[in-house]
Amino acid sequence: MAVAGATPQDVGVELGKQVSTASERPKWGSRGQFIMVLMGYAIGLGNIWRFPYMCGKYGGGAFMIAYLVSLFCIAAPLFVFETVLGHKYQLGPVGTFTNMYAPWAGVAYVSIIMTCVILTYYQALLGWAVIYFVQSFAAKLPWHPDECGGCTTGDYFGQTVLNAASFGDEGGWDVQGKLFLALMAVWFVTWLALIGGKNVLGKIAYFTVLFPVLLLVIIFCKAVTLEGASDGVAYYITPDMSHLTKANTWSAAASQILFSLSPAMGTAIAMSSYHERTYDRILQDNLVVICCNSGFSIFGGFAVFSIVGYLAEQRGLPVEQVASAGTGLAFDVFAEVLTLFPGGSSPFFSVCFFFMLLLLGLDSAFAFVETLQTYVVDFIQHKRPDLEITPKMNMMIVSALAFGLFLIGIVYTTRVGSNLLDIADHFCPTYCLLFVALVEYVLIAWKYGAEKMIQDIQNCAPPQWQQYIPAKAIAIQMKFIGPIGIAFIMLMALIDEFDGDSLQANSSGWKTYGGYPTGVTIVLGWGPVVLPVGFFFFSVIRAHMTGVTTPEFNPAVLDEDRKPNTSQTASTKADDNATPRPDGSSD
DSSP states (O other): TTTOOOHHHHHHHHHHHHHTTTGGGGOOOOOHHHHHHHHHHHSHHHHHHHHHHHHHHHTTTHHHHHHHHHHHIHHHHHHHHHHHHHHHEEOOOEEHHHHGGGGGGTTHHHHHEEEHHHHHHHHHHHHHHHHHHHHSSSSSOSSSTTTTTOHHOOOOOOOOISSOOOSSSSSOOBBOOHHHHHHHHHHHHHHHHHOOHHHHHHHHHHHHOOOOOOOHHHHHHHHHSSSTHHHHHHHHEEEEGGGOOHHHHHHHHHHHHHHHHTTTTSSHHHHHSSTTOOOHHHHHHHHHHHHHHHHHHHHHHHHHHHHHHHHHHHHHHHHHHHHHHTTTTTHHHHHHHHOOTTTTTTHHHHHHHHHHHHHHHHHHHHHHHHHHHHHHHHHHHHHTOOOOOOHHHHHHHHHHHHHHHHHHGGGGTTTHHHHHHHHHHHHHIIIIIHHHHHHHHIIIIIIIIIHHHHHHHHTSHHHHHTTTOHHHHHIIIIIIHHHHHHHHHHHHHHHHHOOTTTEEEEESOOOTTTTTTTTIIIIIIHHHHHHHHHHHHHHHHHHHTTTTTSSSSOTOOOEEEEEEEOHHHHHHHHHHHHBBOOTTTTT
């Protein structure tokens, strides 16, 4: 934790220097750029890849119910709180949490580690899409039964694209050349987009968000005409109520909406911190992003399960068996439907579709790396407040992050990489996201103050909106519904993790997730969860032992309960950074 070990007086001085540079932060070129980038990071590969296979795994419509409950009771409110706080403090997550309640600022570092873990396998997953994209330029799709000796699209994915192996198989840890090159290509494109700065990223987002929507509509129109599509859709919208009594359904649903909308990852705080202080449309922007994100997931689910129903009929299997195929579900079902377009148009639509997947994934990757860059920049400005962050320095930071995470991600290009990805995706997004969300709710409602948070929300709204903000309902949700719901889901999920029906015996006789080796499960599964959570508790204990307190005065943000410095210098900074209220006055 950045301020651990400092005296209360030092904390105030250091944070003052750090935050006083907020006016020099780069800003979004327009409202549209901000919305597109927010939608880009929210609407990602997880909407098409993760959401459908979660539905298939956890009872179709039952998962949908748990997902919507988690959206309204947990994820959407937290997303709003984060964007409001990021806009208010004009800082990344570490600086924002430090100014809210310094002893708990270490929760931001849980998000840092979680984002790094997710990025390493997320980019590897995009590498799979790169391979399909390149292979789609053939005159006839190589996974067409006529081209691959009658193999299924699932066989082609596992045997040809991944060359997958199980743990213990000879050569299982061998790096696959094409997967390695694909991963390198994904990171290169990510690096290239980010070195251009905020305005370039905002302009790219217009295309990377809107084009995939058009392509998904085309895929949907084809999918619903397939034989058996109605059976797949019926499974998708019909809840198996028995799954709603299982803790893993609720934990998976909560982690999915948190993974997709991405509160508790710090991205919403980081992105909103680059807005002008006078901006008063944060709440409207939140509503647009939240609705579009979940709407895209649900609409995409209709397309996916229409194809699942077709595949089930063609293969003579139950819909639920095809739907629970796992992390490769999207690559299996969409690759199948792409072979069905008439008149030799399959390669064209395949190129378009996998280009869409790349755009969806890269949008989120841009935002994740941008969030990590914000952490680094704010840390540098905390240590060296007199140091100017130049474009060249930003490029060096992005380059170091991209190269380091690329090296870590090479492990997912091995023959057992898809299994490693499954382990990492099961543990880290679920438990780290739930933990950070729980801590943030307690931090905001009980440490920072629910009344103060509600006032911040009202200050971000146009005058005509303020009377319609349900303050009492927000307070109840913030203090009780959100944190209690998360705590219950996390507790039940942990119980199920160690004594649940989904566990399988591995080769050593131990019951683990997926029957994977115990050592790998501990290192790649529990390790990225336990270490950052342990660091958070250590930082809290250390902060309380060393007397770290939240600064009473911050020259960049003048809260009503903080008294401004009467010196001329402090007054000048206060005037420069005061936050205009909707009525035209300043704090």
